[in-house]
Amino acid sequence: MSDYVIEASGLRKEFRTRRGEVRVAVHDLDLAVPTGGVHGFLGPNGSGKTTTIRMLLGLARPTRGAMRLFGTPVPAGLAQVIDRVGAVVESPKFSPNLTGRQNLDLLARSRGIDRASVAAAIATVNLAGRERDRYKSYSLGMKQRLAIAATLLKSPQLLILDEPTNGLDPAGIREIRRTIEELGQAGVTVLLSSHILAEVQQVCDSATIIGNGRMLASGKVDDLLGTSLAHRVRVADPAAALRVLTDDGFTVSHLDGVLRVESERPAREITAALGRHGIWLDELTPLRADLETVFLGLTEGDRLGAEDGGH
Amino acid sequence: MGRLLGLELTRLRWRRAVVVLLAACVLVPAAIWVAVAVETRPLTDADVQRAEDQVQAELQQPYLRDEIERCTEDPQMYGADPDDVEASCRSMLEPRVEWYLTRQPLDLANEREESGIGVITILAALAMLLGTTFVGHDWNSGSMSNQLLFEPRRSRVWLAKALAVLLCGLVVGAAVLASYWTGAWLLAGARDVQASGEQWALIRNQNLRGMLLIGLAGLAGYALTMLFRSTVATLGILFAFTVGGSIVISSVLGEAAARWLPSTNFLAILQNGTEFFNGSTEGQACTEQADGTMSCTNMETLTLAQGSVYLGVVLVVIMAASLWSFQRRDVP
Numbered sequence: 001m002s003d004y005v006i007e008a009s010g011l012r013k014e015f016r017t018r019r020g021e022v023r024v025a026v027h028d029l030d031l032a033v034p035t036g037g038v039h040g041f042l043g044p045n046g047s048g049k050t051t052t053i054r055m056l057l058g059l060a061r062p063t064r065g066a067m068r069l070f071g072t073p074v075p076a077g078l079a080q081v082i083d084r085v086g087a088v089v090e091s092p093k094f095s096p097n098l099t100g101r102q103n104l105d106l107l108a109r110s111r112g113i114d115r116a117s118v119a120a121a122i123a124t125v126n127l128a129g130r131e132r133d134r135y136k137s138y139s140l141g142m143k144q145r146l147a148i149a150a151t152l153l154k155s156p157q158l159l160i161l162d163e164p165t166n167g168l169d170p171a172g173i174r175e176i177r178r179t180i181e182e183l184g185q186a187g188v189t190v191l192l193s194s195h196i197l198a199e200v201q202q203v204c205d206s207a208t209i210i211g212n213g214r215m216l217a218s219g220k221v222d223d224l225l226g227t228s229l230a231h232r233v234r235v236a237d238p239a240a241a242l243r244v245l246t247d248d249g250f251t252v253s254h255l256d257g258v259l260r261v262e263s264e265r266p267a268r269e270i271t272a273a274l275g276r277h278g279i280w281l282d283e284l285t286p287l288r289a290d291l292e293t294v295f296l297g298l299t300e301g302d303r304l305g306a307e308d309g310g311h
Numbered sequence: 312m313g314r315l316l317g318l319e320l321t322r323l324r325w326r327r328a329v330v331v332l333l334a335a336c337v338l339v340p341a342a343i344w345v346a347v348a349v350e351t352r353p354l355t356d357a358d359v360q361r362a363e364d365q366v367q368a369e370l371q372q373p374y375l376r377d378e379i380e381r382c383t384e385d386p387q388m389y390g391a392d393p394d395d396v397e398a399s400c401r402s403m404l405e406p407r408v409e410w411y412l413t414r415q416p417l418d419l420a421n422e423r424e425e426s427g428i429g430v431i432t433i434l435a436a437l438a439m440l441l442g443t444t445f446v447g448h449d450w451n452s453g454s455m456s457n458q459l460l461f462e463p464r465r466s467r468v469w470l471a472k473a474l475a476v477l478l479c480g481l482v483v484g485a486a487v488l489a490s491y492w493t494g495a496w497l498l499a500g501a502r503d504v505q506a507s508g509e510q511w512a513l514i515r516n517q518n519l520r521g522m523l524l525i526g527l528a529g530l531a532g533y534a535l536t537m538l539f540r541s542t543v544a545t546l547g548i549l550f551a552f553t554v555g556g557s558i559v560i561s562s563v564l565g566e567a568a569a570r571w572l573p574s575t576n577f578l579a580i581l582q583n584g585t586e587f588f589n590g591s592t593e594g595q596a597c598t599e600q601a602d603g604t605m606s607c608t609n610m611e612t613l614t615l616a617q618g619s620v621y622l623g624v625v626l627v628v629i630m631a632a633s634l635w636s637f638q639r640r641d642v643p
Binding site: 054057058059060061075078079082085087089091093094095096097098102103106107109110111112150154 | 452
């Protein structure tokens with residue numbers, strides 16, 4: 001069995017405009033999503049995230065490249081693995097004049113899923129009591145929750161969520177993130193596509209960053225953020241501390257009473273050096289690059305290109 | 312496949328526009344039946360009396376006397392019998408009671424060719440709308456992509472929806488046509504109108520062909536909408552074809568165009584052959600009469616087989632294009 005639930009290599013998608021020009025939405029993308037946990041799929045708007053997901057799910061045909069879900073080549077073998085995959089692509093799409101329940105019933109029947117599972121999925125996303133209302137009367141949050149309920153009908157091992165918190169209020173966002181975390185903890189592999197950096201950093205174990213249809217970086221979130229190379233130090237006498245640490249070989253800068261100590265040496269050596277001179281710490285904080293910094297650094301050159309490359 | 316078909320039939324039943332169209336499939340033929348019943352009701356004494364009164368009133372009109380005078384003065388121009396000019400002129404010009412008793416009694420042979428064809432044509436149009444709106448909704452709401460996330464085998468999805476529309480058209484066509492002609496049979500019985508077994512056989516066969524046409528019209532509407540992915544686009548194209556298609560065909564094929572009009576071929580299937588006008592010289596058929604003169608006609612017969620081949624080819628082309636497009640194109 002493959003260690004990856006999603007594998008894509010050399011994935012390319014070209015669109016032809018009405019003027020006959022070829023636009024490339026996904027450029028020979030390689031993607032590998034490991035089994036288990038929540039994997040972020042991060043990129044600016046128009047970077048090719050949704051197009052990639054749509055190709056993985058058989059909704060769009062790749063111009064070239066190979067894809068596998070659970071080791072099975074798709075789209076040829078999609079029917080064999082579709083029961084293990086739940087997905088929400090872009091906005092929720094249901095029949096507006098049918099009730100939430102009817103919409104789910106129709107989807108469930110196409111896979112022979114019983115009605116009890118429909119009720120359970122509705123309960124899981126807290127839509128019980130509103131499932132008999134027409135879909136068009138739902139708020140955006142409820143529509144989003146119904147879409148997630150639809151993905152849960154199949155008890156999926158892989159959940160692909162494309163911008164699931166788009167348009168939700170803070171409570172709705174928190175609820176969706178909690179659900180994603182719970183699913184990840186329950187053993188479901190979640191591919192979370194998002195352009196919201198904080199969301200990915202907060203929820204995901206690993207991430208792939210793409211820009212202009214190309215993969216820019218991929219790995220564990222901690223690895224992407226990098227190890228800490230700097231510390232913030234606050235003491236009663238910063239001038240004395242600056243002198244001590246500089247003498248001890250640290251690179252130190254001083255700004256507004258706070259020291260920034262840059263060194264590959266561990267934090268305990270900072271503590272020891274100051275302690276030897278009777279200087280006691282009020283604060284010692286490792287300074288890590290956040291995902292936003294990493295993301296912007298990687299995509300800076302791609303963001304403009306993404307606008308005409310993505311779909 | 313059976314599960315998908317059942318699912319699509321449920322989806323069809325739950326769609327409001329489909330329910331409205333199904334109601335129209337019942338109400339419109341019912342209204343036609345009522346109109347036939349009213350228009351063919353037997354003449355009453357009051358009707359006859361009213362007609363006689365109108366004749367008397369007409370006879371008093373001065374223009375009638377003037378016309379008879381002109382006729383007697385110049386019988387040749389009026390084509391009157393020269394042996395008895397006045398009687399001939401009066402016979403030709405004076406109104407008669409039957410002129411005012413225009414209501415024809417119920418005649419099932421006539422109804423087969425008139426209201427019978429009308430009902431089938433309307434049902435076929437409604438079935439086409441039904442097939443269009445059924446799947447147009449899937450495209451408009453975007454729910455097609457959701458459906459494919461549960462059943463990614465597109466040919467099966469296409470086929471299940473097609474079968475649901477076809478089945479719906481056939482069942483509705485059968486039920487409505489059977490009800491309509493049961494109503495006609497009851498009406499005929501109530502009015503003591505007789506129809507031969509041969510006439511009933513013609514009615515039965517026409518309705519069987521009509522039922523098939525209704526089902527296939529629904530299928531064509533469905534296939535076109537799967538191709539164009541929009542109810543509005545399909546209806547627009549159908550409207551443009553209805554309005555402009557005959558003009559284009561006529562301008563390309565000239566006097567022989569009627570052969571290639573869908574409506575002519577539709578009638579050829581429905582009526583087990585139909586006559587159409589072919590104004591071209593190739594279309595003129597002349598036969599020598601017993602007296603040695605030549606009799607020529609531009610009316611040609613289009614057979615059931617020819618009509619079936621024509622519409623069958625059109626349908627197969629539409630379906631093939633629709634299925635190919637659905638399998639190949641990206642789904643929004």
